[in-house]
Structures are given as C-alpha cells and as structure tokens.
Amino acid sequence: xxxxxxxxxxxxxxxxxxxxxxxxxxxxxxxxxxxxxxxxxxxxxxxxxxxxxxxxxxxxxxxxxxxxxxxxxxxxxxxxxxxxxxxxxxxxxxxxxxxxxxxxxxxxxxxxxxxxxxxxxxxxxxxxxxxxxxxxxxxxxxxxxxxxxxxxxxxxxxxxxxxxxxxxxxxxxxxxxxxxxxxxxxxxxxxxxxxxxxxxxxxxxxxxxxxxxxxxxxxxxxxxxxxxxxxxxxxxxxxxxxxxxxxxxxxxxxxxxxxxxxxxxxxxxxxxxxxxxxxxxxxxxxxxxxxxxxxxxxxxxxxxxxxxxxxxxxxxxxxxxx
Amino acid sequence: xxxxxxxxxxxxxxxxxxxxxxxxxxxxxxxxxxxxxxxxxxxxxxxxxxxxxxxxxxxxxxxxxxxxxxxxxxxxxxxxxxxxxxxxxxxxxxxxxxxxxxxxxxxxxxxxxxxxxxxxxxxxxxxxxxxxxxxxxxxxxxxxxxxxxxxxxxxxxxxxxxxxxxxxxxxxxxxxxxxxxxxxxxxxxxxxxxxxxxxxxxxxxxxxxxxxxxxxxxxxxxxxxxxxxxxxxxxxxxxxxxxxxxxxxxxxxxxxxxxxxxxxxxxxxxxxxxxxxxxxxxxxxxxxxxxxxxxxxxxxxxxxxxxxxxxxxxxxxxxxxx
Numbered sequence: 001x002x003x004x005x006x007x008x009x010x011x012x013x014x015x016x017x018x019x020x021x022x023x024x025x026x027x028x029x030x031x032x033x034x035x036x037x038x039x040x041x042x043x044x045x046x047x048x049x050x051x052x053x054x055x056x057x058x059x060x061x062x063x064x065x066x067x068x069x070x071x072x073x074x075x076x077x078x079x080x081x082x083x084x085x086x087x088x089x090x091x092x093x094x095x096x097x098x099x100x101x102x103x104x105x106x107x108x109x110x111x112x113x114x115x116x117x118x119x120x121x122x123x124x125x126x127x128x129x130x131x132x133x134x135x136x137x138x139x140x141x142x143x144x145x146x147x148x149x150x151x152x153x154x155x156x157x158x159x160x161x162x163x164x165x166x167x168x169x170x171x172x173x174x175x176x177x178x179x180x181x182x183x184x185x186x187x188x189x190x191x192x193x194x195x196x197x198x199x200x201x202x203x204x205x206x207x208x209x210x211x212x213x214x215x216x217x218x219x220x221x222x223x224x225x226x227x228x229x230x231x232x233x234x235x236x237x238x239x240x241x242x243x244x245x246x247x248x249x250x251x252x253x254x255x256x257x258x259x260x261x262x263x264x265x266x267x268x269x270x271x272x273x274x275x276x277x278x279x280x281x282x283x284x285x286x287x288x289x290x291x292x293x294x295x296x297x298x299x300x301x302x303x304x305x306x307x308x309x310x311x312x313x314x315x316x317x318x319x320x321x322x
Numbered sequence: 323x324x325x326x327x328x329x330x331x332x333x334x335x336x337x338x339x340x341x342x343x344x345x346x347x348x349x350x351x352x353x354x355x356x357x358x359x360x361x362x363x364x365x366x367x368x369x370x371x372x373x374x375x376x377x378x379x380x381x382x383x384x385x386x387x388x389x390x391x392x393x394x395x396x397x398x399x400x401x402x403x404x405x406x407x408x409x410x411x412x413x414x415x416x417x418x419x420x421x422x423x424x425x426x427x428x429x430x431x432x433x434x435x436x437x438x439x440x441x442x443x444x445x446x447x448x449x450x451x452x453x454x455x456x457x458x459x460x461x462x463x464x465x466x467x468x469x470x471x472x473x474x475x476x477x478x479x480x481x482x483x484x485x486x487x488x489x490x491x492x493x494x495x496x497x498x499x500x501x502x503x504x505x506x507x508x509x510x511x512x513x514x515x516x517x518x519x520x521x522x523x524x525x526x527x528x529x530x531x532x533x534x535x536x537x538x539x540x541x542x543x544x545x546x547x548x549x550x551x552x553x554x555x556x557x558x559x560x561x562x563x564x565x566x567x568x569x570x571x572x573x574x575x576x577x578x579x580x581x582x583x584x585x586x587x588x589x590x591x592x593x594x595x596x597x598x599x600x601x602x603x604x605x606x607x608x609x610x611x612x613x614x615x616x617x618x619x620x621x622x623x624x625x626x627x628x629x630x631x632x633x634x635x636x637x638x639x640x641x642x643x644x
Contacts, residue, residue, distance in 0.1 A: 253498055
C-alpha cells in the first residue's frame with residue numbers, strides 16, 4: 001500500500017488541517033474539493049509537553065476520523081499550524097508565546113509518529129493564506145497579501161500563485177516591521193513595531209491609556225464604540241488603521257499584489273476597518289500600484305486555517321518555496 | 323527556420339542585453355555561458371522620439387553583432403531595460419523621468435519591428451538582479467533582494483530562484499516606501515519616501531544643506547570625505563545608511579531572504595556602506611531572520627544589467643512571475 005494511495009489504489013481522498021491557537025485548537029477533515037466532512041474545536045492544552053503534545057493533536061485527528069466514519073488510510077496527511085515561527089527546513093517551532101510548550105519542538109514529527117501519516121507544520125497566518133487562496137477571497141489571484149488582524153498581526157504571502165515562505169519559513173513578519181524607530185515599545189523587545197500601533201493589542205493599550213474601562217477596551221468593543229460615534233474610540237481606530245494602511249501601502253509598493261485580504265477576529269468589522277486602510281493605501285502607495293490592488297475581507301472565517309492545512313497536504317506546491 | 327533555432331538547427335547561441343540609463347546606454351552580446359562577445363556604451367539619445375528610439379537601440383544591437391562577426395540569426399532575442407516602470411503585460415514604459423521620451427512607449431515592440439527578433443522590456447533594477455543571480459554575487463541563492471544605490475534606489479527581487487515582478491511588473495518600488503510619514507518631501511510628490519533619506523540624491527541634499535560646495539556634494543565625494551574623517555560627512559553617511567538599513571531590516575522581516583546584494587554607483591564604497599547597513603539590519607530585524615541574511619556588494623558592476631538582459635532572453639523563467 002503506497003503512502004499516497006488508499007486501499008483501492010486511489011489517491012487518498014482526505015486531509016486533516018489543524019489550527020492551534022492560544023485559546024482553541026480547531027481541526028477539520030477536508031476532501032480534495034474543499035468540502036469539510038468533520039470538524040472539531042477544543043480548548044488548547046497548555047499543560048502538555050513533549051510527546052504528549054503530539055498525542056493530543058493526534059487524538060483530535062482520530063476523533064474527527066471516527067466522527068466521519070473514516071480510517072487513517074483515507075488521509076493523505078495532516079498539516080498543523082503553530083501560532084509562532086516555524087523553521088521550514090527543520091520543522092521546529094520557534095518563538096511561540098501563545099503556546100509556550102511548543103517552543104523548540106518538532107510538533108509535526110510528534111504527530112507523525114503517533115499517526116504514521118505525513119505531517120507538516122506551518123505558521124498559522126501562512127496556513128490561513130493558503131485557505132483563502134484555495135477556497136476564499138483570494139481564489140484565482142496570483143499575488144496576494146493575507147493579513148490576520150487580531151491581538152497581533154499575522155501575514156501570509158501568496159506570490160506567483162503559491163505560498164511564499166522565504167529562506168527559512170519566516171517570511172511575512174509584518175507585525176514587527178518597524179514603522180516608528182523612536183516610537184512605542186513592543187512586546188518583542190524592539191521599539192516602534194507595527195504591532196504597537198495597529199494590532200488589537202495596540203487598540204486596547206490606547207483605549208486603556210485614554211481611560212476606557214477594562215471591559216470596554218478589547219478591540220472589538222473599541223470598534224463598536226467608534227461605530228456608535230464615541231469620538232475617542234473613533235480616534236483610536238482611525239489612528240490604528242492609518243498605521244496599518246501606511247504599512248500596507250509600503251507592501252503594495254514592494255509586492256505589487258493583486259489583492260490584500262484582511263482576516264482574523266477584527267475583520268468582522270468590515271468597511272469600518274477597510275475604508276481607512278483603503279484611504280491610506282491610496283494616499284501612500286504609488287498610484288499605478290495602488291490602482292491594481294483590491295482590499296477585501298477574508299471569506300472563510302475560522303475555516304481558513306484548517307482548509308489551508310488540507311490544501312498544503314494535497315498540494316506540496318502549496319507549501320514549497322515559490 | 324524556427325525562430326529559436328539558427329541556420330544549423332541549433333538553439334540560437336547569443337542574446338543581446340541593453341541597459342538604457344539617463345546618461346549612457348550599455349549593450350552586450352552574451353552567449354549561453356554568460357561570456358560577453360561584444361559590448362558597446364554610447365550616450366543615451368534624449369532627442370529621439372517614437373520609432374526613432376527603436377531604430378537607435380536596434381542600431382546598437384546591429385553594431386555589436388558586426389563587431390562580433392555575428393548575424394541576426396545568431397541572436398535568440400533582445401532584452402532592454404528602462405530606467406522606469408515597465409508594465410509587464412503591455413510592455414509599455416511608465417514614469418521614466420530619466421528618459422522622458424520613452425514614457426508611454428512600447429520600446430521593446432519598436433526594437434522588435436526593426437530587428438525581427440523577440441524583444442523584452444524590463445525595469446533596470448530587475449534586469450541587474452537577474453544578472454547578479456546568474457553570474458554575480460547572488461549565484462545559487464533562492465531569495466535575494468538586489469538593490470541599486472545611485473541617485474535613486476532601485477530594487478529587484480529574486481524569489482524562489484526567479485525574478486518576482488508582481489501583478490503588473492511594478493514590484494520592488496523600494497525608493498518610494500514611506501519611512502517618515504511627516505518627513506521630507508520627495509521628488510515623486512509624496513513625503514517621507516526612503517529616497518529622500520537614503521539615496522545619492524538625499525546625501526547630496528544633506529551635504530548642500532550643511533554648507534558643502536556643489537563640487538563636494540555628489541554622494542561619492544561625501545563618502546570620500548567621510549572616509550577621510552570629515553565629521554559632517556560621517557554624520558550624513560551614517561544617517562543615510564541607517565535609514566537604508568532600517569528599511570532593509572523591514573524587508574528582511576517581510577521576505578526572509580538569503581542575501582541582500584547592494585549594487586549601483588555607490589556600492590564601490592564597500593564596507594563603508596555595508597557596515598552601517600549590517601548594523602541596522604541586526605538592530606531592527608528579527609533575530610532569526612537577520613541571522614540568515616548575507617549582506618554583500620554586487621560583483622558584476624556595469625555588466626549586471628546587460629548580462630541580466632541576456633539571461634531573461636535565454637530563460638523565459640527568468641522573467642516570468644514566480
């Protein structure tokens with residue numbers, strides 16, 4: 001029995017995508033047309049260490065297979081995203097503040113040894129970008145910048161129709177480009193990172209600094225207050241989205257993309273978020289490049305990561321360096 | 323007789339690369355191993371318009387063929403670089419301040435109609451990047467940012483082993499990324515562009531502002547004065563290279579390249595230029611990405627563009643979108 005074929009000598013028809021975040025781990029079993037045949041969402045296990053992390057993730061895959069009435073032989077493989085930096089060559093997680101026990105582990109290999117299936121580890125924003133490119137907002141687009149706006153700012157790059165990972169899998173560190181060299185301190189130890197101006201965390205920090213209650217300072221609440229006309233909230237959102245738009249204008253000048261897709265928790269605010277970004281890209285980007293780029297919200301929501309993981313399994317080109 | 327084969331049914335063994343700048347137009351006829359068998363350097367013709375531009379460039383190709391004892395049938399094609407923006411799909415030049423009569427023209431088509439040979443138009447920094455990747459400092463590297471530091475700042479991107487052009491051929495507009503949103507006015511009409519802080523033009527402007535004579539203010543002279551210990555010149559160079567290094571640190575975070583190659587007129591200053599750039603990339607780039615990147619000067623000098631042009635002709639993949 002070939003690794004890539006099932007019991008009837010067909011290409012294995014399903015893949016599993018797992019999307020592990022600081023709060024929840026989401027999983028799906030997906031067929032080659034992108035249909036989700038099983039899904040699961042469980043609290044992420046912050047207590048597990050080493051091989052137990054692999055056993056936990058393998059358990060999620062097994063439970064989904066059982067729910068769908070499938071066996072291991074039906075799966076072409078598994079792709080897991082980490083909320084941190086993944087070294088593409090060694091498949092080891094680096095810098096994973098939201099799942100600290102993953103740091104330094106080859107989590108994919110741990111899962112592979114449990115399941116006996118090919119297992120790939122990928123950065124979470126990259127996995128989501130592949131999902132939006134396969135089935136979501138970026139379908140059919142060759143050059144797409146997919147950002148994930150939440151507590152931080154994730155970024156996955158589709159260039160020439162494929163995921164671009166860079167030399168070691170670290171491309172797209174948008175959250176920590178320096179936009180204000182003498183500016184605000186960032187959680188990373190640097191000063192002036194985009195994350196300190198344009199992320200959910202930055203919006204909350206500004207809201208607290210302006211005297212918002214803790215309950216009113218989550219970024220979703222600040223967006224809502226701005227929508228209701230609170231001038232302080234409007235100013236916070238306007239400033240944050242201008243910084244993000246300035247950074248994206250620079251990315252438009254560098255990458256000349258077809259499209260920018262904004263996903264993540266805050267993308268639900270839609271035009272409230274997109275309009276100031278669009279205005280800033282128009283203001284700061286070169287005209288003939290800003291003309292080219294559609295700026296839209298993601299379409300797949302929480303399914304972007306898990307379907308992207310399946311796409312990466314099905315199509316090695318999805319994860320290769322371009 | 324096939325277009326791609328010579329009289330003896332072999333792949334045509336040579337290609338011509340032309341590199342048209344504001345002052346000079348350089349040309350070379352290059353074989354498939356990268357050997358230059360003829361070269362020419364003539365003042366650029368600012369008087370010619372329309373089809374006469376094509377005739378002038380075709381004349382350069384014909385003269386090189388005559389010098390090398392070759393005929394049109396020996397040439398696989400011609401690639402010409404413009405010192406401006408080239409629309410990859412329409413092959414029309416946009417925004418070409420240093421050869422203004424080229425603006426709006428399909429210069430490649432004009433040359434093709436003169437010579438009856440496939441002719442490609444490309445941006446000058448892209449052509450030079452392909453040259454350094456084929457035969458120069460970036461040989462064998464998959465992901466390389468090639469910058470050209472002169473009056474402005476050119477940028478060609480080799481990603482996944484190929485030239486990356488973006489959606490419409492405009493990728494790599496490094497000179498006009500905005501690094502200081504309320505900063506110095508730029509010649510492009512924007513404010514705060516990198517070009518206003520880190521280019522040869524910026525160095526000259528700062529030197530004049532500090533009271534340097536016109537004769538002492540070209541960037542090469544300011545570099546030389548800094549080398550000789552003039553503290554004002556040292557401060558100008560240090561500031562300019564810190565801005566450039568900050569921008570390159572952000573590109574390291576976004577592209578995760580193997581290598582940054584610095585070419586162009588000012589690259590001859592070597593470590594005087596590279597050391598402050600390296601320090602800034604180390605200071606501002608993410609550690610695990612800054613660790614990966616070699617920062618070196620270009621190797622091909624004035625031959626980068628013309629050999630890159632030949633490579634683009636020989637290898638369509640050299641110019642395709644990645």
